[in-house]
Every structure is written in C-alpha cells, then in structure tokens.
Amino acid sequence: xxxxxxxxxxxxxxxxxxxxxxxxxxxxxxxxxxxxxxxxxxxxxxxxxxxxxxxxxxxxxxxxxxxxxxxxxxxxxxxxxxxxxxxxxxxxxxxxxxxxxxxxxxxxxxxxxxxxxxxxxxxxxxxxxxxxxxxxxxxxxxxxxxxxxxxxxxxxxxxxxxxxxxxxxxxxxxxxxxxxxxxxxxxxxxxxxxxxxxxxxxxxxxxxxxxxxxxxxxxxxxxxxxxxxxxxxxxxxxxxxxxxxxxxxxxxxxxxxxxxxxxxxxxxxxxxxxxxxxxxxxxxxxxxxxxxxxxxxxxxxxxxxxxxxxxxxxxxxxxxxxxxxxxxxxxxxxxxxxxxxxxxxxxxxxxxxxxxxxxxxxxxxxxxxxxxxxxxxxxxxxxxxxxxxxxxxxxxxxxxxxxxxxxxxxxxxxxxxxxxxxxxxxxxxxxxxxxxxxxxxxxxxxxxxxxxxxxxx
Amino acid sequence: xxxxxxxxxxxxxxxxxxxxxxxxxxxxxxxxxxxxxxxxxxxxxxxxxxxxxxxxxxxxxxxxxxxxxxxxxxxxxxxxxxxxxxxxxxxxxxxxxxxxxxxxxxxxxxxxxxxxxxxxxxxxxxxxxxxxxxxxxxxxxxxxxxxxxxxxxxxxxxxxxxxxxxxxxxxxxxxxxxxxxxxxxxxxxxxxxxxxxxxxxxxxxxxxxxxxxxxxxxxxxxxxxxxxxxxxxxxxxxxxxxxxxxxxxxxxxxxxxxxxxxxxxxxxxxxxxxxxxxxxxxxxxxxxxxxxxxxxxxxxxxxxxxxxxxxxxxxxxxxxxxxxxxxxxxxxxxxxxxxxxxxxxxxxxxxxxxxxxxxxxxxxxxxxxxxxxxxxxxxxxxxxxxxxxxxxxxxxxxxxxxxxxxxxxxxxxxxxxxxxxxxxxxxxxxxxxxxxxxxxxxxxxxxxxxxxxxxxx
Numbered sequence: 001x002x003x004x005x006x007x008x009x010x011x012x013x014x015x016x017x018x019x020x021x022x023x024x025x026x027x028x029x030x031x032x033x034x035x036x037x038x039x040x041x042x043x044x045x046x047x048x049x050x051x052x053x054x055x056x057x058x059x060x061x062x063x064x065x066x067x068x069x070x071x072x073x074x075x076x077x078x079x080x081x082x083x084x085x086x087x088x089x090x091x092x093x094x095x096x097x098x099x100x101x102x103x104x105x106x107x108x109x110x111x112x113x114x115x116x117x118x119x120x121x122x123x124x125x126x127x128x129x130x131x132x133x134x135x136x137x138x139x140x141x142x143x144x145x146x147x148x149x150x151x152x153x154x155x156x157x158x159x160x161x162x163x164x165x166x167x168x169x170x171x172x173x174x175x176x177x178x179x180x181x182x183x184x185x186x187x188x189x190x191x192x193x194x195x196x197x198x199x200x201x202x203x204x205x206x207x208x209x210x211x212x213x214x215x216x217x218x219x220x221x222x223x224x225x226x227x228x229x230x231x232x233x234x235x236x237x238x239x240x241x242x243x244x245x246x247x248x249x250x251x252x253x254x255x256x257x258x259x260x261x262x263x264x265x266x267x268x269x270x271x272x273x274x275x276x277x278x279x280x281x282x283x284x285x286x287x288x289x290x291x292x293x294x295x296x297x298x299x300x301x302x303x304x305x306x307x308x309x310x311x312x313x314x315x316x317x318x319x320x321x322x323x324x325x326x327x328x329x330x331x332x333x334x335x336x337x338x339x340x341x342x343x344x345x346x347x348x349x350x351x352x353x354x355x356x357x358x359x360x361x362x363x364x365x366x367x368x369x370x371x372x373x374x375x376x377x378x379x380x381x382x383x384x385x386x387x388x389x390x391x392x393x394x395x396x397x398x399x400x401x402x403x404x405x406x407x408x409x410x411x412x413x414x415x416x417x418x419x420x421x422x423x424x425x426x427x428x429x430x431x432x433x434x435x436x437x438x439x440x441x442x443x444x445x446x447x448x449x450x451x452x453x454x455x456x457x
Numbered sequence: 458x459x460x461x462x463x464x465x466x467x468x469x470x471x472x473x474x475x476x477x478x479x480x481x482x483x484x485x486x487x488x489x490x491x492x493x494x495x496x497x498x499x500x501x502x503x504x505x506x507x508x509x510x511x512x513x514x515x516x517x518x519x520x521x522x523x524x525x526x527x528x529x530x531x532x533x534x535x536x537x538x539x540x541x542x543x544x545x546x547x548x549x550x551x552x553x554x555x556x557x558x559x560x561x562x563x564x565x566x567x568x569x570x571x572x573x574x575x576x577x578x579x580x581x582x583x584x585x586x587x588x589x590x591x592x593x594x595x596x597x598x599x600x601x602x603x604x605x606x607x608x609x610x611x612x613x614x615x616x617x618x619x620x621x622x623x624x625x626x627x628x629x630x631x632x633x634x635x636x637x638x639x640x641x642x643x644x645x646x647x648x649x650x651x652x653x654x655x656x657x658x659x660x661x662x663x664x665x666x667x668x669x670x671x672x673x674x675x676x677x678x679x680x681x682x683x684x685x686x687x688x689x690x691x692x693x694x695x696x697x698x699x700x701x702x703x704x705x706x707x708x709x710x711x712x713x714x715x716x717x718x719x720x721x722x723x724x725x726x727x728x729x730x731x732x733x734x735x736x737x738x739x740x741x742x743x744x745x746x747x748x749x750x751x752x753x754x755x756x757x758x759x760x761x762x763x764x765x766x767x768x769x770x771x772x773x774x775x776x777x778x779x780x781x782x783x784x785x786x787x788x789x790x791x792x793x794x795x796x797x798x799x800x801x802x803x804x805x806x807x808x809x810x811x812x813x814x815x816x817x818x819x820x821x822x823x824x825x826x827x828x829x830x831x832x833x834x835x836x837x838x839x840x841x842x843x844x845x846x847x848x849x850x851x852x853x854x855x856x857x858x859x860x861x862x863x864x865x866x867x868x869x870x871x872x873x874x875x876x877x878x879x880x881x882x883x884x885x886x887x888x889x890x891x892x893x894x895x896x897x898x899x900x901x902x903x904x905x906x907x908x909x910x911x912x913x914x
Contacts, residue, residue: 046682049559057558101514102506102736105872193650194735194872218875222736225503225876278651279559279679415562415651418675419682 023301024369024439031297031432032373037289038424040068041345044272044288045279045419053273053315054086054247061272065252065288065312072296074254074310081250082325084315087111089198089276090240092213094184096223097121099231104223106184106213107277108239109168110200110318113209115182119238120145120211122181126227130166133174142179145235146171147223154190158343158405164188168199168214173207182211182237186220191410194218198275199413200318211239249273249314251322254292256299258307258442264334265309266442268295268434269387270341271316278417282408286422286430287341288312294434304442306336313387316342317413323387327394337397337441337448338388341434344411346404347426348433352378354398355448362446366399369436373429378402383454393455397448399441401433480758481826481896488754488889489830494746495881497525498802501729501745502736502876510730510772511543511704518729522709522745522769529753531711531767538707539782541772544568546655546733547697549670551641553680554578556688561676563641564734565696566625567657567775570666572639576695577602577668579638583684587623590631599636602692603628604680611647615800615862621645625656625671630664639668639694643677648867651675655732656870657775668696706730706771708779711749713756713765715899720763721791723899725752725891726844727798728773735874739865743879743887744798745769751891761899763793770844773799774870780844784851794854794898794905795845798891801868803861804883805890809835811855812905819903823856826893830886835859840911852910856898858890 044051044061051061062079069077087110094104125144127133133141133148148171152164167185175183187197196214203209215223227233252272270287274280295308313322337355351370353363360380367377382400384392392398404426411417441448501508501518508518519536526534544567551561582601584590590598590605605628609621624642632640644654653671660666672680684690709729727744731737752765770779794812808827810820817837824834839857841849849855861883868874898905 042682046679047557047686049557049679100504100506192873192875192877193652194875195651218873218877221877222503222506222875225499229504416649416675418649418651418679420649420675420678 024436027297027301027439028369028373028432028436031294031435032428034293034428034431036293036296037286037427037431040289040292041281041285041422042419043068044285045281049279050276051272051274051280052088052276053318053321054084054249058249058273058314062250062252062314065272069254069292069310072292073299075257077254079250079252080329081248082321083246084249084321086244086247088242088244090114090242091238093238095236096226097234097236099229099233100226104215104219105194105196106215106219107196107198108241109172109198109212109214111202111209112212112239112241114240114242115211115238117240119236120181121234121236124227124233124235130171133171136178138178141175144180145237146175146180146183148183148185149220149224150186152188152190154406154409156404156406157402158408161188161409169201172201172210172212173204176207176210180210184213184215187214187216189217189409189412189414192217193416195414195416197413198277211237213239249321251314251326252312254310256295256304256308259303259305263306264336265307266336266438267309267311267338267388268438269311269313271322271387272312273315273317275317275413277413277415279419280417281419281422282344282411282417283413284342286345286427290341290427290430290434293431294438297435298438298442305445306442308438308442316387320387320390323390326387327390331394335391335396337399338384338392339399339401339437340384340386340388341401341430342386343403343405344408345422345427345430346407347429348375348401349404350376350378350402352382352400352402353380354382354451355380356451359446359448362441362444362448366437366440369440370433373432375433393453395451395453397451399437401437403430481893484754484758484896485826485830485889485893488751488892489885491750491885491888493750493753494743494884494888497746497749498738498742498879499876500525501742502738506736507733508729508731508737509545509733510775510778511541511706515706515730515771519707519709522729526709526711526749526767529749530756532714534711536707536709537786538705539778540703541706541778543701543704545699545701547571547699548695550695552693553683554691554693556686556690557683561672561680562651562653563670563672563676564653564655565698566629566655566669566671568659568666569669569696569698571697571699572668572695574697576693577638578691578693581684581690581692587628590628593635595635598632601637602694603632603637603640605640605642606677606681607643609645609647611863611866613861613863614859615865618645618866626658629658629667629669630661633664633667637667641670641672644671644673646674646866646869646871649674650873652871652873654870655734668694670696706778708771708783709769711767713752713761715764716760716762721793722764722766723793723895724766724768724795724845725895726768726770728779728844729769730772730774732774732870734870734872736876737874738876738879739801739868739874740870741799743802743884747798747884747887747891750888751895754892755895755899762902763899765895765899773844777844777847780847783844784847788851792848792853794856795841795849796856796858796894797841797843797845798858798887799843800860800862801865802879802884802887803864804886805832805858806861807833807835807859809839809857809859810837811839811908812837813908816903816905819898819901819905823894823897826897827890830889832890850911852908854905854908856894858894860887
C-alpha cells in the first residue's frame with residue numbers, strides 16, 4: 001500500500017514525474033525474476049501449439065486463456081466473439097522439372113489460391129524486386145509462374161519488413177492482374193533455414209486469386225542460381241489451400257479494476273492467434289505472457305487508480321480482425337493509453353509515446369523508470385501498430401515499448417517460431433519494463449490526452 | 458618445376474622432412490585464394506541438388522562429375538559402377554491426437570518400415586536414453602510408439618555423434634524386438650530448427666522393420682513437455698517409404714598419373730551421394746571440391762612422383778557401399794596413403810596420421826607445412842573413417858585432416874545442408890591444407906607403411 005500512498009501524496013504535492021520513483025523501481029526490479037510470462041508462453045505453446053485464427057485450435061486457446069487469466073486473479077475474464085472467413089493450408093510442393101530436376105521448399109501465403117490437386121506446370125519469370133514486377137509488361141508475365149526476389153536485411157527496429165514486405169503484400173495481386181498463373185516469392189525473412197515465412201496478403205480489386213507461396217531463403221537463392229544458368233526453368237507447383245467459410249474468432253479480455261471507475265482504462269495487449277507453421281512462441285505467446293505478467297505484478301501491489309485491461313486479441317495475423325472488432329465495440333469507453341507487445345521476446349531497448357505535450361512529465365517519469373534496465377527514450381509520435389492500431393488511429397494516447405527485432409524475422413511466421421527461441425532473461429526484462437510502464441500510468445492522475453486522430457484503419 | 462627439382466635434390470641430399478618446405482608453402486598459400494572447390498560445390502548442389510544413393514539423381518551426379526573432372530584436366534576420369542538395394546522416402550506426418558492436438562515435424566530414418574497409407578495411432582512410450590529403452594520390459598514397449606530422447610551436445614571433433622548416435626543406429630531394432638509398433642527419436646543433431654536429421658539405420662537379425670523417424674529438436678522437446686503433463690499421449694504417425702529394389706550406384710575416379718607408376722597411389726576421397734533432404738553441400742559436395750581442387754593444384758605444379766587418385770565415392774550415406782566396392786576392386790593396388798574429406802567445410806584445426814614410425818619425418822614435414830594455417834599435429838593412430846575405412850582397415854597408411862565440426866551436426870542430414878552454409882574462406886583453408894598434404898606425400902620417396910591392419914568393416 002505504500003506505493004499508492006506515495007502516489008497520492010505525490011499527485012497532490014509534486015509533479016507526477018517525481019511522485020513514484022522508488023516504488024516503481026522496486027516493482028520493476030522484482031519483475032526481472034518473473035516466471036509468469038514464461039509459464040504463459042510455455043503453456044500456450046505446449047498445450048495448444050499453433051492456433052490459426054478462426055480454427056478450433058484458436059477456440060481452444062481462448063478457453064485456455066480465460067481459465068489462466070482467472071487463475072492469475074484477474075477480474076472479468078471473458079471472450080468477446082466475432083465471426084470471420086477462414087482460409088486453411090493444404091498440401092504444398094514445388095519441383096524444378098528442368099533444367100535441373102529437384103524439389104524446393106515453400107509455404108502458401110494467406111489467402112493463396114489453389115492449384116488443381118495434381119499441380120500446375122509453367123515456366124518461371126523472375127523479377128529481382130517488386131518494382132521490377134510492377135514495371136513488367138504483361139507479355140513477360142502472362143502464363144508464367146512469377147518469382148519475385150528482394151534484398152531484405154536484418155534491422156533492430158524491423159523496418160526492413162515494411163520496406164521489403166511489399167513482395168508478399170502486393171506481389172500476388174500484381175502478378176495476377178498481369179496474367180501470371182502463380183507467384184512464388186523469396187520469403188520475407190532474414191534466416192537461412194529451409195523454413196519458409198508465410199503471412200497474409202489480400203487480393204486487390206480486379207485480381208483473381210492465384211496460387212501464391214514463399215520459398216525459404218536457401219530455396220530462393222537456389223532458384224536464382226538455376227535461373228542464372230540461362231536456360232528456361234520449368235516448375236511444377238502444387239498448392240491446395242481452401243476457404244472453409246465463416247467461423248468464430250474472439251478477443252480474450254481480463255481486468256484489474258481501478259479505484260476510480262471514471263479514470264478510464266490502461267489497455268495492454270498482445271495477440272492470441274498465431275500462424276499455423278510454428279507454435280507462435282515469439283509471435284505472440286510471449287507478448288501475452290509479458291502483458292499479463294506485468295499487469296498481475298501491479299495488481300498484486302494494490303488496487304491501481306485506473307483500470308488495467310489485458311486484451312489477448314484474436315485473428316491479428318489475418319488482418320487485425322480482433323483489433324477492428326475491439327475498436328468497434330469499445331470506441332466509446334475512456335482509454336487512457338494503448339500499448340501492445342507484438343515483436344518477439346527479446347529485450348526492450350527504447351520506448352516512444354504519443355501523448356499531449358502537457359502530459360510529458362508522466363513520460364519523463366517513465367523514462368526515469370526504464371533507463372536502469374537499458375531502455376532509451378524515443379520520440380512522441382508513436383502510432384501503435386498491430387491490434388491497437390485501429391483504436392489508436394481514432395485519437396488515443398499510445399506507449400510503444402520497442403523490442404530488439406534483430407532476429408525477429410529469422411523466426412516470424414515460420415515453423416521455427418517455437419518455445420526454444422525465447423530467452424528467459426530477455427523475456428523478464430520485458431516484464432520489468434511493462435510493469436514499470438503500467439505502474440506509472442495506471443497510478444498517475446494526469447491525463448495523457450487529448451491527442452489528434454492519426455487516421456488509417 | 459622448381460618444386461620437383463627441390464624435392465628430388467632433397468630426397469637425395471637430406472631428410473625428406475626438410476626437402477620441400479619452400480615450394481609446399483607457396484602452393485599452400487596460393488590455395489588460400491582457391492575458387493575451384495567453391496565452383497565444384499556450387500555446381501554440384503545447384504545443377505544436381507539432392508543425390509540419394511542409387512537414384513537417378515545420383516546417376517546424373519556421376520555423369521556431371523566425370524565431365525567436370527575431365528574439364529579440370531585429370532586423367533582416367535571414369536565411373537566404376539556397383540549395384541545396391543534402394544530405399545526412398547514417402548509421405549511423413551505426425552500428429553498428437555491427445556491430450557493436446559497438434560502436428561509435429563519428423564523425417565523417416567533410412568530403411569524405415571512403412572505405416573499403412575492412412576497411418577497408425579498408438580500411445581507414446583518415452584525413454585530418456587537408448588540405455589533406458591534397452592533396459593525396458595517388453596510390457597512397457599509392446600504396441601506403443603517408442604520415443605527415445607538423448608542429450609547430444611556440440612563438440613568440435615564430432616565425438617558426440619558416436620556417443621549419442623546409438624538412438625538412431627540401434628534404437629529401431631531394439632524397439633522392434635520389444636514389440637513397438639513404431640519409433641521416433643530426437644534427431645541426432647544439435648540445432649534448434651524444425652528440420653529433422655535423417656540417417657541410415659539397419660535392422661538387426663530378428664528385428665522386423667517398423668516405421669522409424671526422427672523429430673526435429675524443437676518437436677522432440679515439445680513432445681517431452683507434453684508427456685511431462687502426465688497424461689497418456691496418443692500419436693498418429695504416417696510414414697510411407699518404399700524399397701524400390703536393386704539400382705546402380707558407382708564411384709567416380711580420376712587421376713594425376715605419377716612419374717613412377719610403381720610408386721603407388723595417394724588416394725584422396727569424398728562422397729558424391731547425399732541425403733535426400735538437403736542439397737548435400739557440407740555433406741559432402743564441399744569435400745569433393747576440396748580434394749579435387751587440391752589435387753589439381755599439385756597437378757598444375759608439375760608431374761608428381763606418385764599417382765594421385767581422386768575418388769568421389771557413391772552410396773556412402775547408406776552404408777559405405779562405395780568404400781566397400783572400392784576396397785574389393787582395388788585391394789591389390791599399392792596405396793601409399795588414404796585420406797578423405799567428409800566432415801563439412803569449416804576450417805581444419807589438427808591432423809592425425811597412421812604411418813610406420815620410420816616414416817614420421819614425412820609427417821614432421823607435413824606438420825611444418827600445416828602449422829602456418831593454424832593446424833596442430835595430433836597422434837599417429839588415425840583410423841580413417843567413412844569410405845576409406847574399409848580399405849584402411851586392411852593395413853594402409855592414413856592421414857586425417859580434422860575439420861572443425863562445432864556446427865556440423867546443426868546441418869548434417871537435414872534440409873538445411875545447403876550451399877549458403879559453406880564459408881568460402883574456411884573452404885579455401887581446407888584446400889590449402891590438402892594441397893600441402895598431397896604435395897608433401899605424393900612427392901616424397903619415403904614409404905609410409907607398412908602398418909598393421911586395424912580390422913573392422
């Protein structure tokens with residue numbers, strides 16, 4: 001209780017930035033020994049495993065999550081369901097027939113069209129970048145299997161994903177519109193294992209679905225070398241994914257009720273669904289573990305001023321469906337701040353915010369609390385990605401705790417996204433940072449808004 | 458020509474150990490810029506790819522190899538064919554049905570039996586080691602799918618493969634004899650990617666074939682965690698490999714004829730076949746590149762005293778069939794020394810020998826030539842593994858150039874054995890070492906034998 005006494009005193013007597021240092025620091029440091037985030041990550045990946053949005057596995061994950069959040073002591077643990085169309089993977093095989101017969105490893109992209117069960121055979125038309133495909137004449141593409149390469153490299157902030165991800169997001173529609181019979185891309189990833197990176201793509205207006213898949217990097221480079229020999233390259237491709245119609249997904253929510261119900265909600269989120277190839281450990285069971293563990297640590301220290309709402313969103317991977325459903329259902333509630341953990345489990349190295357300039361003293365206090373665990377202060381133009389993006393865009397303050405993404409795109413959306421990739425010490429550093437952030441903001445009476453809407457989805 | 462003039466003078470005037478230093482050093486250092494080994498490795502893995510023993514792909518590899526060795530200037534490039542039974546992989550799927558439904562990734566082991574096309578379903582019986590399976594009662598195993606775990610770690614010399622590989626080599630026969638319906642093992646490997654390690658195993662007398670497969674390490678650890686929850690674990694397993702009867706394999710050979718046909722043969726080998734999952738870059742296209750590049754460098758410096766024979770063995774992976782065929786066909790020829798490169802493409806860090814003590818001055822000279830590129834001298838009890846083992850065991854001198862195997866079992870027998878794993882600088886260091894070794898021994902008139910037979914296959 002000493003924490004809140006200090007806070008209340010501080011809010012009356014001094015700048016909020018100075019009111020809570022000691023106790024936040026103690027909570028932060030205790031969290032460096034956290035086991036709760038690991039237990040959630042281990043449990044979800046082991047007892048559920050892959051949990052593709054809208055499938056029975058994701059439904060099992062929701063039931064598991066409500067039970068776990070209740071067991072941790074949260075209030076109001078519940079599911080908010082929504083419906084969605086569901087696409088599921090089928091068989092996937094690729095084989096060079098000539099000039100050098102051999103199999104290649106690939107995985108269908110989300111919403112890929114299907115080949116006949118016995119596959120299609122066509123010549124490869126290679127483009128070294130998405131821009132080259134965009135610039136191509138229809139005659140270069142028509143009737144071909146397009147192969148789009150790119151030069152994505154690893155970056156700490158993950159910015160190469162935005163820069164090169166267009167090959168996946170837009171490549172299939174462009175290829176389809178130019179008459180390609182299929183498209184294969186170099187995986188949007190940075191590792192050199194025979195594990196392709198899947199991910200969602202959507203068909204633009206006027207683009208009819210064609211088979212669309214990603215080759216692992218070793219396979220993409222093999223195809224490059226084969227093409228470089230200068231002979232026509234023929235591929236047989238078999239992809240049999242299916243659209244199985246409308247199914248239910250949902251968001252899982254739980255709360256730490258605040259002392260003042262009118263003081264609004266500190267929303268901390270992650271996503272519960274995963275791609276189907278791995279067990280979704282770094283994307284995003286770890287995020288769910290981090291935000292729940294941190295919220296529990298603040299809860300166990302005493303009732304906070306504001307309500308803390310933990311949201312494990314559904315159906316993030318297939319188009320932020322959970323985030324959109326949440327925005328539509330909860331737009332009228334008072335959200336003090338939105339924050340999401342969805343970039344793996346490696347250490348947090350900086351944080352950004354989006355608050356009214358008048359509230360920057362709260363961010364100053366947060367910077368003070370985070371610096372001792374190696375976290376630098378960034379800018380005040382955070383946008384809030386992933387599931388919180390739709391609501392954030394309407395004009396809600398955001399805090400972004402940036403994880404080191406140097407190895408994130410080695411694992412993201414691949415079969416290799418498994419528990420062994422989670423570093424427990426770095427996971428606990430995340431919990432410490434989130435604990436400090438939640439304790440700082442949920443107990444500060446300072447309003448972080450208003451902020452201007454930023455638009456977008 | 459200066460090299461050989463020096464050598465001849467040296468052999469008449471001084472100890473052989475002292476006769477060739479300068480020129481061997483020059484050849485060695487020039488080889489640090491070698492491109493030939495890379496070109497062979499790149500060509501074989503790109504233009505052929507996987508080349509399972511006895512298949513049409515291995516036959517294409519033999520034709521490719523003869524053409525390449527001729528083009529490099531070697532004499533007597535030819536194929537020595539032999540027949541063998543061939544086993545090929547089919548479909549492979551595993552799925553936990555209860556208590557936590559999810560798919561696992563595995564690959565059949567060589568000579569695995571097959572399940573029906575629609576699989577088998579049984580309860581898992583787990584054993585933490587091969588010893589635990591050996592000690593088990595029949596009642597613990599009968600009707601079950603056995604799961605054998607182990608604790609293999611990475612070692613520079615690869616010794617953990619011998620220590621823990623019994624789970625693969627013997628586990629299937631033991632499980633079969635105790636009435637198991639199938640066996641899955643933790644891959645004999647050290648990486649944590651979703652790429653299982655295959656490898657050969659043979660059915661002992663009295664062990665009828667059962668389905669036998671290896672789980673990737675993340676999958677084996679997942680199965681462990683699931684079992685640790687304490688409920689019975691049911692797996693559905695589908696493996697449909699087939700024995701396709703007798704096919705042709707063969708050894709590819711080429712030579713640098715020596716000045717003195719009676720001076721015998723310096724045999725430098727590798728194996729041309731690979732497992733089917735990867736493209737066999739480190740196992741063992743790189744080895745073929747290394748020995749051929751080194752032999753060519755010595756050839757290009759002038760005609761050596763002794764004949765250098767390059768042998769790219771066939772069907773190593775499935776039971777040293779090429780090595781046995783070679784021994785049976787060439788036992789009566791005079792082999793001065795045998796050496797094989799079959800442990801990846803990372804740098805050589807030491808060498809061992811097996812020569813008559815009277816010939817140790819030649820090994821002294823070799824040690825002098827290798828020390829400047831970081832290679833330490835080892836012992837004089839080398840046995841010669843892999844394809845040269847059968848002939849070496851009859852009593853033929855051996856030199857073993859030991860490659861750093863720290864990451865070898867991350868890649869060995871997995872889909873990840875691809876060209877991108879080859880480090881060109883380390884590959885060239887191998888060529889430099891082999892060049893120095895061949896130049897030293899092929900030009901020394903000192904006999905390395907006789908040595909006692911060591912027995913074995």
